[in-house]
Amino acid sequence: xxxxRQVLAGFLTxxxxxxxxNMIKHDHFTxxxxxxxVEATGVExxxxxxxxxxxxxxxxxxxxxxxxEEIKPCWTKPSPKDDQSNGFVTLxxxxxxxxxxxxxxxxxxxxxYLGATLVLPEIRGNxxxxxxKFQDMYDVEKFKMNLDGVVKVVDKLPAEWTTKKPxxxxxxxxxxxxxxxxxxxxxxxxxxxxRLAIIFSSVSLKPKGTNNKDLDSTAxxxxxxxxxxNAEYSEVAEQMLGRLKELSKKSDGRVLAVDMRTxxxxxxxxxxxxxxxxKGCYNPQEVLNFLKKVGFSANTTIYLTETWWHKxxxxxxxxxxxxxxxxxxxxxxxxxxxxxxxxxDLARALDLEICSQSDVFVPAxxxxxxxxxxxxxxxxxxxxxxxxxxxxxxxxxxxxFVSTYITKKSHxxxxxxx
Numbered sequence: 001x002x003x004x005r006q007v008l009a010g011f012l013t014x015x016x017x018x019x020x021x022n023m024i025k026h027d028h029f030t031x032x033x034x035x036x037x038v039e040a041t042g043v044e045x046x047x048x049x050x051x052x053x054x055x056x057x058x059x060x061x062x063x064x065x066x067x068x069e070e071i072k073p074c075w076t077k078p079s080p081k082d083d084q085s086n087g088f089v090t091l092x093x094x095x096x097x098x099x100x101x102x103x104x105x106x107x108x109x110x111x112x113y114l115g116a117t118l119v120l121p122e123i124r125g126n127x128x129x130x131x132x133k134f135q136d137m138y139d140v141e142k143f144k145m146n147l148d149g150v151v152k153v154v155d156k157l158p159a160e161w162t163t164k165k166p167x168x169x170x171x172x173x174x175x176x177x178x179x180x181x182x183x184x185x186x187x188x189x190x191x192x193x194x195r196l197a198i199i200f201s202s203v204s205l206k207p208k209g210t211n212n213k214d215l216d217s218t219a220x221x222x223x224x225x226x227x228x229x230n231a232e233y234s235e236v237a238e239q240m241l242g243r244l245k246e247l248s249k250k251s252d253g254r255v256l257a258v259d260m261r262t263x264x265x266x267x268x269x270x271x272x273x274x275x276x277x278x279k280g281c282y283n284p285q286e287v288l289n290f291l292k293k294v295g296f297s298a299n300t301t302i303y304l305t306e307t308w309w310h311k312x313x314x315x316x317x318x319x320x321x322x323x324x325x326x327x328x329x330x331x332x333x334x335x336x337x338x339x340x341x342x343x344x345d346l347a348r349a350l351d352l353e354i355c356s357q358s359d360v361f362v363p364a365x366x367x368x369x370x371x372x373x374x375x376x377x378x379x380x381x382x383x384x385x386x387x388x389x390x391x392x393x394x395x396x397x398x399x400x401f402v403s404t405y406i407t408k409k410s411h412x413x414x415x416x417x418x
Contacts, residue, residue, distance in 0.1 A: 071378075071379070071380075071381045071417050071418070072417065072418070073220070073224075073416060073417060074220070074415070074416055074417060074418040075216065075217040075220045075221060075416060076217060077149070077150065077217070077221055078112070078149070078150050078214055078217050078218050078221060079149070079214075080149035080150075081112065081115065081149070081150075081151075082115070084115070085115065085116060085117040085152055086114060086115040086116055086188075086192060087114070087116045087117070087188060087191070087192030087193055087194070088116055088117050088118075088119055088157060088161060088192070088193050088194070089107060089110055089111040089114070089116045089117070089118050089119065089194050089196060090119045090121070090157065090166060090193075090194065090195045090196070091103065091107050091121050091195065091196040091197070091198065092121055092122050092123070092124045092131070093121050093122070093123045093124070093134075094123075094124050094198075095200070096344070096345060096348050096368075096369075097137075097345055097348050097349040097352055098348065098352060098367075098368045098369040098371075098372040099198075099200065099368055099372075100123075100227055101223055101224075101226065101227050101372065102173055102174070102198065102200075102223070102368075102372075103121075103173075103198040104121075104222055104223075104226045104227055105174075105219050105222040105223040105226065106171055106173060106174065106175045106196070106198050106219075107121070107196055107198070108147065108150065108151050108218060108219075108221075108222035108226065109175060109180075109215060109218050109219050109222065110171070110175060110180060110184060110194075110196065111151045111152075112150060112151045112214075112218050113177075113180050113185075113215065114180075114185065114188050116151075116188065116192075116194070117151075117152045117153070117154055118147075118151050118152065118153050118154075119153075119154055119155075119156060119157050120134045120140070120143075120153060120154065120155050120156065121134055122134060123136070123137055123345070125343060125344075125345050130343075135230060136230075137229065137230060137233065137345070137346075137349060138227050138228060138229060138230055139228045139229065139230045139231065139234075140155075140230075142228045143226060143227065143228070146221075146225045146226060147221075147222070147226065150218060150221060150222070151218075161193060164193055165193075166191065166193045166194055166195040167187040167188070167190070167191040167193065167194050167195070168194075168195045168196075168197065169183065169184055169187060169194060169195070169196055169197070170197045170199050171184070171196050171197065171198050171199060172199055172201075173198055173199060173200050174204075174208070174219075174412075176210070177210060177212050177215055200368065205371045205374075205375075205405070205410070205411050205412055206410055206411075206412060207409075207410075207411070207412045207414055207415035208412065208415070216415070219416075220415070220416035223375070223416070224375075224376075224379050224413075224416060229349060229353065233346070233349060233350070234353070236330070236331065236334050236338065236350060237349075237350050237353035237354060239330075239331055240326070240329050240330055240331075240350060240354060241255075241353070241354050241357055241358075243329045244301060244303055244324070244329060244354070244358075247301050247322060247324070247329075248301035248322075250299075250322075251297075251299035251300065251301055251322060252297070252299060252300070254300070254301065254359040254360065255301050255302075255303060255358045255359050255360075256291075256296070256300055256301065256302050256303070256358060256359065256360040256361075256362060257302075257303045257305070257354055257355040257358035257360070257361050257362070258287060258302060258303065258305070258361075258362045258363075258364055259305045259351070259355060259361075259363045259364055259365055259369055259370065259373070260282075260284065260287060260304050260305060260306055260364045260365070261305060261306070261364075261365050262283065262284065262306065262310070262312055262313075264281070264365055265277070265281055265283055269281070269365065269366075269367060270365065278366070279366070280363075280365070280366035280387075281364070281365055281366065282364040282365075282388045283312075284312055284313050284315065284316045285315055285316075286364075286388065286390075287316065287362070287364050287388055288315055288316045288319050288320070289391070290388040290389070290390075290391065290401075291319075291320070291362075292319065293391040293394075293395055294386070294391070294395070294396050294397070294398040294401065295395060295398065296320070298319065298320060298321065299322065300320055300322065301322045301324075302316075302320050302322065302323040302324070303324055303325075303329070303354055303355075303358065304316075304323060304324065304325050305326075305348075305351040305355065306325045306326070307325060307326050307339055307347055308325060308326075308327050308339075309325050309327065309328070313325075326338070326339060326347060326350065326351075327339060330350075338350065348369075351369075352369070352372065352373065352376075355369075355373045356373050356376040356377055356380070356382070357380075357382070358382075359382075359384060360384045360385075360386060361373055361374075361377060361382075361384065361385045361386075362385075362386050362387075362388060363385070363387060363388075363403075364388055371405075371411070373385075374403060374405045374406075374411050374413070375411055375412070375413040378405070378406070378411055378413035378414065378417060379413055379416070379417050383402075383406045384402075385402065385403040385405065385406055386398055386401045386402060386403070387401055387402075387403050387404075388401070389401060
């Protein structure tokens with residue numbers, strides 16, 4: 001369940017806005033080697049609005065909202081099932097931390113539907129051959145406790161099953177009951193031992209309820225309560241966010257987090273096959289222009305998801321002197337593990353936490369990270385998400401750039417929270 005204090009802290013009251021204004025189809029079977037090489041593409045872009053002079057009614061930053069009701073889960077924890085297991089479901093968490101919660105949710109839904117036991121997954125990084133144990137990143141005890149009665153979880157496959165070969169199944173993210181019935185269940189009935197590869201070849205984050213309330217509740221419960229960083233990593237994230245909050249007290253007390261990855265601007269995440277830049281990808285200068293146009297002051301405290309400072313960020317720093325990267329605010333004794341190890345998963349996990357808890361979030365790169373953060377913020381009542389777009393002419397209202405995940409309730413989190 002969401003901590004009520006966290007929910008209350010996230011509400012957008014009129015006083016907060018005054019302060020903010022001052023800141024401003026892939027089927028079905030594949031080999032194990034193919035599973036480990038799967039990449040994620042095609043995450044749905046969020047609609048963005050281009051503002052011209054005729055739409056600008058007042059200069060500066062103005063976010064307006066109607067009174068909001070308390071956000072609470074629309075689901076109840078699924079009722080306990082028979083503890084007897086019909087077999088085992090295994091998987092690896094892959095691609096990056098922003099995908100892990102979705103992978104876990106699908107695996108839990110499948111295991112519960114089949115009456116199978118879920119084996120604690122390992123975590124594979126982007127480099128083949130590199131892996132870590134689940135507990136090296138996430139809190140195992142909380143994971144098991146939150147799923148107690150929903151699905152049985154074991155640390156490892158029993159010895160007598162380790163010599164057996166699993167049926168490897170490619171599963172579209174946000175698995176449907178039809179897919180389970182038509183593809184997964186027949187394989188499980190033959191083998192009783194599955195290895196899942198959750199595929200993100202085409203992703204929609206729109207709400208899509210089903211007629212199976214148990215399946216819907218299981219998906220919501222697993223998505224939003226399943227994964228929590230372990231104590232060490234959670235502490236580092238809290239220290240970094242605390243440092244940002246402390247720094248922001250020197251200005252207006254607010255923290256704006258920007259997901260900016262200049263390394264992705266030249267990669268397929270942001271490039272079309274013709275070499276043009278994809279919609280939704282913004283470089284530092286474009287983000288700078290956007291923030292100034294919608295009225296953020298030079299005193300704004302900004303966190304960038306960049307790991308290291310580089311000259312491409314200098315103009316942003318000149319316009320907004322209180323701009324920081326992970327290297328600037330991370331405790332010195334933790335930099336070796338998180339920044340110098342070459343393991344991007346650890347750094348990205350911290351970004352997820354900070355961007356999900358900052359006062360305002362600005363996604364300068366489209367994709368699953370944006371979608372994951374939006375879902376976590378919706379669940380916490382922190383709906384201040386501004387999506388950059390070109391602003392023609394003078395100043396503009398920030399309210400014109402609030403994410404359509406929020407304004408249109410087009411994120412599946414709204415099927416879990418109401």
